[in-house]
Amino acid sequence: MIRARLHENWRAIPEDARGCAAALGNFDGVHLGHAHLVHTLHTARPDLPLAVVTFEPHPRELFRPQDPPFRLTLSAEKLAALEALGVQHVFQIGFDEAFSRMSAEQFVGDVLFSALGLRHIACGQDFAFGHRRGGDVTFLAEQAAELEMGFTPVAALADAGGPYSSSRIRRLLQDGYPERAAEELGRPWFIRGEVQHGDKRGRLLGFPTANIPLGRHLEPARGVYAVTVRLPNGQTRRGVANIGRRPTINDGQESRLEVNLFEFDGDLYGQTLSVALHRMLRPEKRFDGLEALKSQIAQDAMQARSALDDELSAK
Structure with a gap:
């Protein structure tokens, strides 16, 4: 199995980690919906190294520190689950107050394009980013086109109960159904x-x-x-x-x-x-x-x- 490399300083990415195709998101749980996103990206650009851009801590932990703990996976667990999907590089961006104030345009241009050197990106339809969640999928597609980065929007994987999501898995666990949560996590x-x-x-x-x-x-x-x-x-x-x-x-x-x-x-x-x-x-x-x-x-x-x-x- 390919070993995933973890990069925690987005301002100092080694040259051999640039030029990837990356899926964007929080990836809490790394469930079947996340696997679908990663696999769809790899199918679109099998010629590029496969990567993920994620955040630590989860933005909700920064913005709502009073909330009870809610994480399905912490950093080490997430890395192992992404590695099992064939991901080669995990760009784990430290999410703090300063980063949260970065505009959506800066995130795409300064981080994804310039700092990480990504050549292709993919995300789910509900991905939002930048200060006050100012960027959405439409904005991301426009910015990627201007920077000549490839872009693949990925429809959510769903079943009869709706889209797979971390929130849905949390509810299953809180309701006492770990076996059903396992079906949606894939483990x-x-x-x-x-x-x-x-x-x-x-x-x-x-x-x-x-x-x-x-x-x-x-x-x-x-x-x-x-x-x-x-x-x-x-x-x-x-x-x-x-x-x-x-x-x-x-x-x-x-x-x-x-x-x-x-x-x-x-x-x-x-x-x-x-x-x-x-x-x-x-x-x-x-x-x-x-x-x-x-x-x-x-x-x-x-x-x-x-x-x-x-x-x-x-x-």
Whole structure:
């Protein structure tokens, strides 16, 4: 597989990274709609290196910092997903106050054309850019023509429910349907983070857990999930996870991800895990004491094994 190169300083692009065909957008989730955009661009210009122009942080994080975390993919996850699509260069533009004030004309001329040296660009019909979103697809087509850059507008990929979108996938996860979100992503959705020390209560219950903060990831529906976990050594283990605030223990802390790996005995503290959600088993609920909770966790683990077995047999 071609390794994607990440370029984070748009003012200092190496010469061998210029002359690409690039798809433009935020690419949160890198879902099937994004894949359609990238593949359409590559079909239009197979003679040019394939690239993506994206932004970090997501503009919404800058303009609406009070919003709850909403990201489907962070920078490293996005890079890996784009690499899997055959993208060779990812131009990740730092989106700050100064950049947000850049006019639409400056973005096309100074950034895309002069700084990145793009020869062809593509975007979805709803792409907007520049100060106060002053540029749209029509404006982009006109500017590209003046600068003699090729341009391909790409209609959104859609199904019976409408266009594929990051917003639609977020709603599916928040409603407790990770398996449906996976269909639109083209892969299971996962939360990636570093294992932190917890209160060791899971170990006392007989189900030791790895505790991972949600960080900037979207918080999906609170409850119990059948999961698979990718370890730093590349191994994948099955498990059961809880996402929520642990109402039985009532610790009053922020929501967290706690995952129990089946048939695993090892020290994971400080390691980075990727926890893929496959199916929601039940909503979060309060139990009458730790014994009742312990009994339910055992049932959850059995149900998670069954759900993962069913998924494997269906493939």
